[in-house]
Amino acid sequence: xxxxxxxxxxxxxxxxxxxxxxxxxxxxxxxxxxxxxxxxxxxxxxxxxxxxxxxxxxxxxxxxxxxxxxxxxxxxxxxxxxxxxxxxxxxxxxxxxxxxxxxxxxxxxxxxxxxxxxxxxxxxxxxxxxxxxxxxxxxxxxxxxxxxxxxxxxxxxxxxxxxxxxxxxxxxxxxxxxxxxxxxxxxxxxxxxxxxxxxxxxxxxxxxxxxxxxxxxxxxxxxxxxxxxxxxxxxxxxxxxxxxxxxxxxxxxxxxxxxxxxxxxxxxxxxxxxxxxxxxxxxxxxxxxxxxxxxxxxxxxxxxxxxxxxxxxxxxxxxxxxxxxxxxxxxxxxxxxxxxxxxxxxxxxxxxxxxxxxxxxxxxxxxxxxxxxxxxxxxxxxxxxxxxxxxxxxxxxxxxxxxxxxxxxxxxxxxxxxxxxxxxxxxxxxxxxxxxxxxxxxxxxxxxxxxxxxxxxxxxxxxxxxxxxxxxxxxxxxxxxxxxxxxxxxxxxxxxxxxxxxxxxxxxxxxxxxxxxxxxxxxxxxxxxxxxxxxxxxxxxxxxxxxxxxxxxxxxxxxxxxxxxxxxxxxxxxxxxxxxxxxxxxxxxxxxxxxxxxxxxxxxxxxxxxxxxxxxxxxxxxxxxxxxxxxxxxxxxxxxxxxxxxxxxxxxxxxxxxxxxxxxxxxxxxxxxxxxxxxxxxxxxxxxx
Amino acid sequence: xxxxxxxxxxxxxxxxxxxxxxxxxxxxxxxxxxxxxxxxxxxxxxxxxxxxxxxxxxxxxxxxxxxxxxxxxxxxxxxxxxxxxxxxxxxxxxxxxxxxxxxxxxxxxxxxxxxxxxxxxxxxxxxxxxxxxxxxxxxxxxxxxxxxxxxxxxxxxxxxxxxxxxxxxxxxxxxxxxxxxxxxxxxxxxxxxxxxxxxxxxxxxxxxxxxxxxxxxxxxxxxxxxxxxxxxxxxxxxxxxxxxxxxxxx
Numbered sequence: 001x002x003x004x005x006x007x008x009x010x011x012x013x014x015x016x017x018x019x020x021x022x023x024x025x026x027x028x029x030x031x032x033x034x035x036x037x038x039x040x041x042x043x044x045x046x047x048x049x050x051x052x053x054x055x056x057x058x059x060x061x062x063x064x065x066x067x068x069x070x071x072x073x074x075x076x077x078x079x080x081x082x083x084x085x086x087x088x089x090x091x092x093x094x095x096x097x098x099x100x101x102x103x104x105x106x107x108x109x110x111x112x113x114x115x116x117x118x119x120x121x122x123x124x125x126x127x128x129x130x131x132x133x134x135x136x137x138x139x140x141x142x143x144x145x146x147x148x149x150x151x152x153x154x155x156x157x158x159x160x161x162x163x164x165x166x167x168x169x170x171x172x173x174x175x176x177x178x179x180x181x182x183x184x185x186x187x188x189x190x191x192x193x194x195x196x197x198x199x200x201x202x203x204x205x206x207x208x209x210x211x212x213x214x215x216x217x218x219x220x221x222x223x224x225x226x227x228x229x230x231x232x233x234x235x236x237x238x239x240x241x242x243x244x245x246x247x248x249x250x251x252x253x254x255x256x257x258x259x260x261x262x263x264x265x266x267x268x269x270x271x272x273x274x275x276x277x278x279x280x281x282x283x284x285x286x287x288x289x290x291x292x293x294x295x296x297x298x299x300x301x302x303x304x305x306x307x308x309x310x311x312x313x314x315x316x317x318x319x320x321x322x323x324x325x326x327x328x329x330x331x332x333x334x335x336x337x338x339x340x341x342x343x344x345x346x347x348x349x350x351x352x353x354x355x356x357x358x359x360x361x362x363x364x365x366x367x368x369x370x371x372x373x374x375x376x377x378x379x380x381x382x383x384x385x386x387x388x389x390x391x392x393x394x395x396x397x398x399x400x401x402x403x404x405x406x407x408x409x410x411x412x413x414x415x416x417x418x419x420x421x422x423x424x425x426x427x428x429x430x431x432x433x434x435x436x437x438x439x440x441x442x443x444x445x446x447x448x449x450x451x452x453x454x455x456x457x458x459x460x461x462x463x464x465x466x467x468x469x470x471x472x473x474x475x476x477x478x479x480x481x482x483x484x485x486x487x488x489x490x491x492x493x494x495x496x497x498x499x500x501x502x503x504x505x506x507x508x509x510x511x512x513x514x515x516x517x518x519x520x521x522x523x524x525x526x527x528x529x530x531x532x533x534x535x536x537x538x539x540x541x542x543x544x545x546x547x548x549x550x551x552x553x554x555x556x557x558x559x560x561x562x563x564x565x566x567x568x569x570x571x572x573x574x575x576x577x578x579x580x581x582x583x584x585x586x587x588x589x590x591x592x593x594x595x596x597x598x599x600x601x602x603x604x605x606x607x608x609x610x611x612x613x614x615x616x617x618x619x620x621x622x623x624x625x626x627x628x629x630x631x632x633x634x635x636x637x638x639x640x641x642x643x644x645x646x647x648x649x650x651x652x653x654x655x656x657x658x659x660x661x662x663x664x665x666x667x668x669x670x671x672x673x674x675x676x677x678x679x680x681x682x683x684x685x686x687x688x689x
Numbered sequence: 690x691x692x693x694x695x696x697x698x699x700x701x702x703x704x705x706x707x708x709x710x711x712x713x714x715x716x717x718x719x720x721x722x723x724x725x726x727x728x729x730x731x732x733x734x735x736x737x738x739x740x741x742x743x744x745x746x747x748x749x750x751x752x753x754x755x756x757x758x759x760x761x762x763x764x765x766x767x768x769x770x771x772x773x774x775x776x777x778x779x780x781x782x783x784x785x786x787x788x789x790x791x792x793x794x795x796x797x798x799x800x801x802x803x804x805x806x807x808x809x810x811x812x813x814x815x816x817x818x819x820x821x822x823x824x825x826x827x828x829x830x831x832x833x834x835x836x837x838x839x840x841x842x843x844x845x846x847x848x849x850x851x852x853x854x855x856x857x858x859x860x861x862x863x864x865x866x867x868x869x870x871x872x873x874x875x876x877x878x879x880x881x882x883x884x885x886x887x888x889x890x891x892x893x894x895x896x897x898x899x900x901x902x903x904x905x906x907x908x909x910x911x912x913x914x915x916x917x918x919x920x921x922x923x924x925x926x927x928x929x930x931x932x933x934x935x936x937x938x939x
Contacts, residue, residue, distance in 0.1 A: 255878065262878050395878035405875050413701040413721045423705035423719070486719075502878045 015215030029317030033272035041244035138285030169203035239379035263392025278310030287372035297633025302372035368623030390499030415489025436485035456657035469684035498624035576649035579616030619662035641666025727806025766876035775894035784816025789897030792824035822863035
C-alpha cells in the first residue's frame with residue numbers, strides 16, 4: 001500500500017467519521033419527539049418509496065423543475081455506484097468494477113457514468129438559470145437560503161467536472177484504463193491532448209479534488225436544507241400522507257393520559273416523525289404555492305411551519321440533549337422567518353415553537369384542505385403539525401378566535417355548531433314520510449341504509465334543499481332508508497378540526513353509541529365532512545360502518561339504471577364542478593360526482609378550472625374556517641369563485657354543503673348570473689315527476 | 690379577595706320549550722342544562738377580579754339536587770377554587786326561600802363580595818340576589834355592567850334607559866351582574882381536569898318557607914305565517930290596502 005493510499009484512508013475515515021457524528025447528533029435531537037409506530041404496513045411503505053421516492057412521482061407534478069430534479073436524483077443514484085468505486089480505488093489502487101462484473105454489464109455501467117455526468121451537468125445549469133434568471137416565487141427566501149442552494153449546486157457541478165476531467169487525464173496517461181464506453185471522458189481527453197499529452201499530475205489532482213468534494217458534500221449536508229439527500233427516502237417510507245393507513249385521519253388522542261400538557265407547543269410534544277419532516281424539507285415551496293391561505297395573502301405558509309419546526313429543534317436540541325458539539329451546529333439551518341436569536345441556554349428555554357416561531361394567527365388560517373400535504377414531493381405532513389398545535393391552543397390554553405366560542409358552546413348544548421333547536425333537526429322532512437330509526441325499530445324493521453343528514457343539511461336553509469333533493473332521489477329509487485331524526489347530532493368533526501378534541505370525543509363517542517345501538521352498517525351522507533369523519537375517523541372509537549358519499553351512491557344508482565330520469569334532453573348546460581377537499585384529497589373521490597353529472601344530464605359540457613381534482617382550490621370553509629371571520633387578505637371563496645366563473649360555465653356544481661355556502665357567497669359577491677347546485681339537486685331536477 | 694358566586698343551572702335558551710303535563714312547569718325531557726348565562730358572567734367577573742388583585746379565593750354556590758354539581762364543576766373548570774352545593778330535592782320557585790338558604794351559608798363565610806347573575810333565564814325574577822343582600826344586611830347593587838374594587842370600596846356602572854350611572858359602595862356587598870360585562874372564558878381541558886380534583890362540599894339547604902308557587906304556565910300564541918301578496922310594484926296597492934284594513938297600521 002503506497003503512502004497516498006494511507007493518506008486517503010485517513011482522509012476518508014475523517015470525513016465519514018465526522019458525518020457519522022452529525023448523523024448521531026441529528027438522530028438524538030429527533031428522538032426528543034414522542035414515540036410512535038411507523039413500520040406498520042411495510043409493503044405499502046416500500047411501494048411509496050419506490051413510486052414517490054425512486055420514481056419521483058410527486059416531483060413531476062411540476063413538470064419542468066420535476067424533470068430537472070429527477071435527472072439530478074437519478075444521476076445521483078447512478079453516479080453513487082461510481083463514487084463507491086473511486087473510494088475503493090483510493091485505498092486499493094487499481095481496483096475496478098471490471099474485475100468483478102462481466103464485460104457487458106461493466107460497459108453499461110461505464111457508459112451510464114459518463115452519460116449521467118453529462119445529464120446532471122445540464123440539469124445543474126438549468127437549476128442555476130432557474131434561480132438566477134427565472135426566480136420562481138415559490139423559491140423566495142433569504143440570502144442564506146439562496147447561498148445554500150448555490151453552494152450545493154456548485155458542489156454537484158464540481159463533482160461532475162472533476163470526475164470527467166480526472167477520467168480524461170487518466171485516459172491520456174493510461175489509455176487502457178478508460179474504455180470506449182466513457183465516451184465523454186474520451187472526448188474531453190481529445191481536447192486536452194494538444195495542451196498536455198501526458199497529464200499525470202492533473203489526473204491525480206482532479207481525482208483528489210473529486211474525492212475531496214465528495215467528502216465535503218457529505219459533511220455539508222447536515223448543515224444545509226439539502227439534508228434531504230439523506231433523509232427524503234427515509235421520510236417517504238415513514239410517512240402516512242399517501243397511506244397507510246387512511247389519509248388525512250387526525251391522530252387519536254388519549255385524554256385520560258397522564259401528560260404534562262395536551263397538544264403541542266414545542267418540538268418535544270411533536271412526534272419524531274414530525275421532526276424528521278423538518279430534516280427532509282428542501283424548502284422547495286410547493287406546499288406554500290398551493291396553500292389557499294397563502295395564495296390569498298394570509299400569513300400562513302406550510303413551508304414556514306416545517307422550517308420553523310426544524311429551526312426550533314436545532315435551537316433546543318443541543319441544550320436539552322447536553323450536546324458537547326455546540327460548535328458543530330452553526331446557524332446554517334435557517335429559512336423563512338429566521339432564527340429566533342437566543343444567545344444563552346436560558347433564552348433557548350424561554351422560547352418555544354408556538355409564539356416564538358409560529359404564531360396563533362398562522363395556525364388559525366389553515367383550512368385543512370391538505371393541498372400542502374398533497375404537493376410535498378417527500379411526503380411531509382405539514383397539517384399534522386398544525387393540528388397538534390391547534391389542540392394545544394384550545395385544550396391547554398383556551399386560546400382561539402373569539403368567533404368560534406359560540407360554535408363550541410352550541411356543539412355542547414345543541415349538538416350542532418349553530419344555535420338551532422335540536423327539536424327542529426328533522427323539520428326538513430315534514431310531509432316526506434321518511435321514517436326515523438326509532439320508528440322502524442318500534443315496528444321491528446330495519447332500513448338498508450341510514451341517511452346521515454348532517455348539521456348543515458338539517459338547519460341551513462340552502463343546504464336543506466340539497467337534503468330534500470337527495471331524499472327525493474332515494475325515494476324515487478325505492479331505497480329502504482331511514483334517518484336518525486332528533487337522535488342525530490354533530491359527530492364533532494368541526495370541534496376536532498378546531499383543536500377541541502375533548503368536545504369532539506364527547507360528541508363522537510355519543511354518536512358511535514347511537515349508531516351501534518341501531519346496529520347501523522351502511523350510512524349515506526351528502527356532506528364530505530360527515531363522510532370523512534364517520535367513515536375514516538370513527539374506527540378510533542369503535543364505530544365501523546360502510547359510509548358512502550352521496551356522489552358515489554347516486555352514481556351507483558345511475559349505473560344500475562335505477563333512477564327514473566326524464567327522457568327529454570333539456571337544454572345544454574355548461575357545468576364546472578368544484579372539488580371538495582374532504583371528498584377529493586382526503587378520499588380520492590374525483591370521478592363519481594363528474595360521472596353523476598354526465599349520466600344525469602345527457603347534453604352537459606363539463607368544464608374544468610385550472611386547479612381541479614387533487615389540485616383543486618379549497619372553498620375556504622374547512623378546518624373550522626366556516627366559523628371564523630376572514631379578515632386578512634382576499635377571501636378564499638372569492639378567489640375560487642373567480643376561477644370557476646372564468647371557465648365560462650353557466651352552472652357551478654358542488655358536492656358539499658360547506659362549499660355550497662362559500663361558492664354561493666362568492667357568486668353573490670361577484671354579482672354573477674350563474675347557478676350553484678349540488679349534484680343531488682341536478683339529478684333531482686331530472687327526475688320524472 | 691374572597692368572592693362568593695351564586696350560580697343557577699338553567700336550560701339552554703335555544704331550546705324548544707314545552708309545558709309539562711302538570712301545566713305548572715316546563716317539560717324537561719330533552720332539554721340541555723348548563724350554567725345560566727348571567728351566572729357565568731358573574732363567575733368570569735369574580736375570576737378577573739381575583740386575577741387582577743392577586744391572591745384570593747373564588748367559591749361557587751348552588752342550591753339544588755345533585756345535578757347542580759355538574760354546573761358547579763363547570764364553574765370550577767373556568768377557574769373557581771372550590772364549590773358548595775346546598776342540597777334540596779328541587780329548586781323552589783320562591784326566591785326568598787332560596788335566598789334564606791344562601792344567606793344562612795354565606796353569613797359566616799367572611800366574603801368581601803357576593804356575586805349573582807342579574808336574574809336567571811328560567812324565572813327572570815331577580816329576587817335571590819337582592820333578598821340575600823337584605824338578609825346579610827349588606828349593600829346591594831343590581832345589574833352592574835362594570836365593576837371595580839379598590840381600597841375596600843366598590844364602583845359599579847349601571848345601564849339605564851338612555852343613560853348610565855356610576856355607583857359607589859363599601860365592602861362587603863352583593864352585586865348582581867348584567868350581560869356584556871365580560872365574555873365568560875371557555876374552559877380548557879386542563880381546567881376541566883383540574884376541576885375534577887377541586888373540593889365540592891355538599892350540605893343540606895336551610896330553605897326558607899316556600900310561599901310563592903307557579904299555578905300554571907302558558908306558551909305565547911303562535912304567530913300567524915307570513916303571506917306573499919305579489920311581486921314588484923304591482924303588489925303595492927294591495928299591500929297598502931291590507932296594511933290599512935287588516936293590520937290597521939297605516
